[in-house]
Amino acid sequence: MSSDARQAGIKPGLTPLRIIVGLILVLGIIVTVLRFTTGLAGVTNLDHSNPWGLWIGFDLLCGVALAAGGFVTSAAVYIFGLKKYRSAVRPAILTGFLGYALVVVALGYDVGIPWRLPYPFFVQAGPTSFLFEVALCVALYLTVLFLEFSPAALEWLGYSRLRNLIVKLTLVLTIFGVILSTMHQSSLGGLYLIAPSKLHPLWYTAYLPVLFFVSSIVAGLSMVILESTLSAKYFNRVLDKSHQQEQDILPLGFAKAAALILLAYFFLQVISLALDNDWGYLTSGYGLWYCLELSVFVLLPCFLYAVGYREKNLRIIRFTSVLAVIGIVVNRFNVSLVAFNWHLPLSERYFPSWMEVVISIFLVTLGILAFRFIVTRMPVLFEHPEYRDSH
Amino acid sequence: MSIDRRTFLALLGASSLNLVPALEAKGASKHFEGYPDSYGILFDSVRCIGCRRCEIGCNEVNDLPLPEEPFEDLGVLDKKRRLNERAYTIVNKYHPEGRSAPVYRKLQCNHCLEPACASSCFVAAYTKTPSGAVIYDQSVCVGCRYCMIACPFNVPAYTYADPVSPRIMKCTMCYPRIIRGKLPGCVQACPNEALNFGTREEMLSLARERIKGHPDSYLDHIYGEHEMGGTNWLYISGVPFPELGMNENLGTTPAPKLTSGALAAVPVIAALWPVLLGGIYVMNKRRDTQAEQEKDQAVTRARTEADEKAEAKLKAFKKQAEQEKQEAVAKAVHEAEEKASSQTDEES
Numbered sequence: 005m006s007s008d009a010r011q012a013g014i015k016p017g018l019t020p021l022r023i024i025v026g027l028i029l030v031l032g033i034i035v036t037v038l039r040f041t042t043g044l045a046g047v048t049n050l051d052h053s054n055p056w057g058l059w060i061g062f063d064l065l066c067g068v069a070l071a072a073g074g075f076v077t078s079a080a081v082y083i084f085g086l087k088k089y090r091s092a093v094r095p096a097i098l099t100g101f102l103g104y105a106l107v108v109v110a111l112g113y114d115v116g117i118p119w120r121l122p123y124p125f126f127v128q129a130g131p132t133s134f135l136f137e138v139a140l141c142v143a144l145y146l147t148v149l150f151l152e153f154s155p156a157a158l159e160w161l162g163y164s165r166l167r168n169l170i171v172k173l174t175l176v177l178t179i180f181g182v183i184l185s186t187m188h189q190s191s192l193g194g195l196y197l198i199a200p201s202k203l204h205p206l207w208y209t210a211y212l213p214v215l216f217f218v219s220s221i222v223a224g225l226s227m228v229i230l231e232s233t234l235s236a237k238y239f240n241r242v243l244d245k246s247h248q249q250e251q252d253i254l255p256l257g258f259a260k261a262a263a264l265i266l267l268a269y270f271f272l273q274v275i276s277l278a279l280d281n282d283w284g285y286l287t288s289g290y291g292l293w294y295c296l297e298l299s300v301f302v303l304l305p306c307f308l309y310a311v312g313y314r315e316k317n318l319r320i321i322r323f324t325s326v327l328a329v330i331g332i333v334v335n336r337f338n339v340s341l342v343a344f345n346w347h348l349p350l351s352e353r354y355f356p357s358w359m360e361v362v363i364s365i366f367l368v369t370l371g372i373l374a375f376r377f378i379v380t381r382m383p384v385l386f387e388h389p390e391y392r393d394s395h
Numbered sequence: 396m397s398i399d400r401r402t403f404l405a406l407l408g409a410s411s412l413n414l415v416p417a418l419e420a421k422g423a424s425k426h427f428e429g430y431p432d433s434y435g436i437l438f439d440s441v442r443c444i445g446c447r448r449c450e451i452g453c454n455e456v457n458d459l460p461l462p463e464e465p466f467e468d469l470g471v472l473d474k475k476r477r478l479n480e481r482a483y484t485i486v487n488k489y490h491p492e493g494r495s496a497p498v499y500r501k502l503q504c505n506h507c508l509e510p511a512c513a514s515s516c517f518v519a520a521y522t523k524t525p526s527g528a529v530i531y532d533q534s535v536c537v538g539c540r541y542c543m544i545a546c547p548f549n550v551p552a553y554t555y556a557d558p559v560s561p562r563i564m565k566c567t568m569c570y571p572r573i574i575r576g577k578l579p580g581c582v583q584a585c586p587n588e589a590l591n592f593g594t595r596e597e598m599l600s601l602a603r604e605r606i607k608g609h610p611d612s613y614l615d616h617i618y619g620e621h622e623m624g625g626t627n628w629l630y631i632s633g634v635p636f637p638e639l640g641m642n643e644n645l646g647t648t649p650a651p652k653l654t655s656g657a658l659a660a661v662p663v664i665a666a667l668w669p670v671l672l673g674g675i676y677v678m679n680k681r682r683d684t685q686a687e688q689e690k691d692q693a694v695t696r697a698r699t700e701a702d703e704k705a706e707a708k709l710k711a712f713k714k715q716a717e718q719e720k721q722e723a724v725a726k727a728v729h730e731a732e733e734k735a736s737s738q739t740d741e742e743s
Contacts (some may be wrong), residue, residue: 045555085676104523123518132654134654195544197653199545
């Protein structure tokens with residue numbers, strides 16, 4: 005399919021969706037200007053007791069977890085040898101790369117002095133901090149994702165020699181990516197280990213790093229299912245035959261894996277409850293909320309994924325992927341916002357300002373626009389004719 | 396470099412001998428006991444009268460902006476205040492149950508022996524100095540505010556309204572003053588000896604003396620002696636500390652210990668994952684190549700079998716044809732001979 009033909013699929017003109025996107029962009033730019041002229045106080049509801057808000061809870065914690073599809077899919081295909089999911093690798097890597105890039109952009113909004121973000125590496129390192137661990141791995145993994153995605157861009161640009169060189173590194177990059185992902189996905193949970201007096205005991209556990217890592221795999225699998233569903237719906241015109249065919253087998257395999265991992269995650273949660281002997285808290289208000297999180301966002305998707313796989317029902321699987329993604333967001337919100345500072349009176353608790361919400365939506369919108377720009381041009385959802393079967 | 400077996404074993408023995416005492420020492424010491432002769436400050440809530448002079452003293456020596464309400468306004472004490480970007484120290488008023496008189500409590504950085512802020516900072520902007528003071532270096536601070544998450548006493552405050560060079564604001568124990576032999580601003584300003592300054596050991600002794608001397612007025616608990624592994628700021632009180640808004644459930648584990656175990660596990664991933672993942676890859680690769688080979692072999696086998704069969708068939712066919720040919724020849728010869736013999740019979 006030629007580039008022109010693909011472009012032809014996009015009609016000019018104002019649709020309601022485009023007006024909304026335009027509005028988000030305009031608002032986002034206005035709040036961006038406010039953020040960097042009036043400081044964090046001008047746009048956020050953060051205060052001395054609540055130093056981390058939506059931009060950490062959503063943009064960093066959820067962003068990194070939901071961008072896990074890259075390492076999960078590339079590991080499945082290149083390490084575990086599940087070659088039938090090969091066509092899912094590039095879109096997953098692209099989603100991962102854009103996700104991490106936006107995490108870094110979001111951190112630029114959240115930290116006080118963004119131009120000092122490289123300081124931990126170049127000026128003074130604080131290796132006793134879990135945040136150092138996160139920063140190092142995220143920086144390295146962003147580079148790995150960039151390299152992993154670059155063959156698609158190089159095919160598009162026509163630099164075949166460089167492209168072939170990087171393709172040769174696939175296995176090394178994949179293994180490196182899995183190591184870095186394991187390390188920083190778990191380290192994000194590790195961030196909260198230092199605050200046992202602030203995080204509610206039901207969510208505080210020595211297993212936080214393991215729980216964050218295991219749930220990130222579910223997040224990755226679910227995001228790939230969701231992303232392939234949406235791509236099939238909105239970018240069907242650019243999908244080639246092999247991608248269209250794999251669109252139907254990918255959700256089955258990924259749903260099966262996600263069901264098993266969710267079950268493991270559930271048992272990890274139960275073990276952590278038992279180890280800390282937190283059963284008594286289950287009857288409190290927070291306990292109900294915790295039970296709701298575990299039943300609706302862990303056990304239910306686990307069951308539905310299993311049913312979807314058994315019945316070969318793609319509709320159930322696709323619905324469940326949405327549920328599981330929401331579940332990850334709920335979990336990260338619980339750890340970072342809902343159950344954090346739980347002992348403070350309601351009047352001293354944090355709730356995001358509308359401008360913080362605008363920035364989060366603005367960044368997600370930028371990600372979707374970048375995804376759309378790239379998949380309608382570069383060989384992501386289709387194979388480049390010159391490189392067919394050259395993997 | 397060549398090492399024979401004997402040298403190698405000797406080296407191994409030596410290194411493991413070195414290792415064992417080190418591990419034992421690590422396991423034996425409960426925690427860092429603080430720098431010897433580091434300073435401490437004792438706050439005595441029984442003696443505090445809530446005059447806010449310490450707040451004024453702090454504000455002056457640290458050149459902090461004046462508060463919104465003047466220091467003379469003691470009505471502020473009724474509001475529950477926390478430390479903020481304009482105040483390194485705050486005095487709050489509490490009305491414990493069964494007491495007619497209010498009790499005051501001063502708040503500031505407790506200067507932990509092993510500070511959570513220093514442990515959590517990814518640019519190591521915090522330093523625990525041998526004087527006991529925990530100080531902060533703005534010049535490297537990125538502004539991530541993880542120290543504020545980590546601090547169990549909710550001490551660090553942030554200049555959120557500054558768009559260009561926001562920073563953490565927190566009590567320095569008047570580090571620049573104490574290293575020159577001067578008193579911290581708050582201690583100097585206290586009119587009633589509710590604040591005392593000396594070495595941490597001296598302050599612990601003083602606290603014990605006061606508790607012992609007036610067992611009716613004090614509870615037998617020095618807050619900060621063991622909390623979070625110990626702090627250089629110590630508190631004694633006549634009412635339970637939770638009634639003064641102080642958390643007694645912090646435990647005695649110093650903050651760095653909360654993360655050190657999990658942090659140590661992280662590099663294990665870097666060491667083990669390549670081997671594990673590489674192994675899985677090789678196993679899968681081998682499985683694939685084996686499957687490929689078996690397929691090839693089966694194909695060749697089938698092909699040779701087919702070939703052999705065809706050849707045998709051909710051979711049999713050839714043989715039969717030969718036989719038939721020979722039979723035909725013999726038959727023809729026989730017929731010709733018979734014909735010839737019958738002809739000679741006729742002629743003769």
